[in-house]
Amino acid sequence: MIKTDLDQRLRSLKAELGSSILVAVSKYSPIDDVAMAYELGQMDFGENRVQDLEEKAAAFATRGLKDVRWHFIGNLQSNKVKELLKIPNLWSIHSVSSKKLVEEIIKREGEFKGEELKLFFQLNTSHEDEKSGFDSVEEMLESMLFLKKHGGPKLVIHGLMTMGSVRSEDFEAAALKCFGDLKNARELAQKELGLSDLKLSMGMSQDYKMALREGADYIRVGSAIFK
């Protein structure tokens, strides 16, 4: 990776962001490239496998890159929650996708050494089978309520997450529909659960521009940065 190219790509993305936050998805990138992005001022990174995140977090710690904020964005299995929560500088989980997972996170809260763990509830707005996430808003609200009632003080309901549809003739229209559905779900969640200011995590390399237009608070971009 050539540093000036990476710098250029990060700068041009940041110019589009406004007040939204860029999560640089580093899942396909070697540690040297990720560390280079950090040195260029990028603090938020996303990983989708617990083991990869563990390795990258350990490498960052070894290099003394201590202000990093790790976002877990992948499909999460209950038996990996304990390991995940132990990872230093874990900032958020964007992929809370079942009641079972919520229960496990509550059970393992003691493993988390940070001050606050931001949780996003993932809604499967495209209804594509290979995507995880709650299948219905009702199920998601039930799990959010469960967390609100039973979760400890470090577990914060921070927002909602979705992925735009990929298998579609007109992917722009399909992505817009997904993002619109997430916005509607947020409105309902805020009303039903008495929460305010829930954030939206939506948009990847191919559809982040639309997500920003639809009010994304976090975009998760990988290949457009680390190609």
Ligand SMILES: *Cc1c(COP(=O)(O)O)cnc(C)c1O
């Ligand atoms: C890989 C991934 C991204 C980033 O995808 P790109 O197309 O590389 O930008 C975003 N969100 C999730 C959940 C991912 O798994």
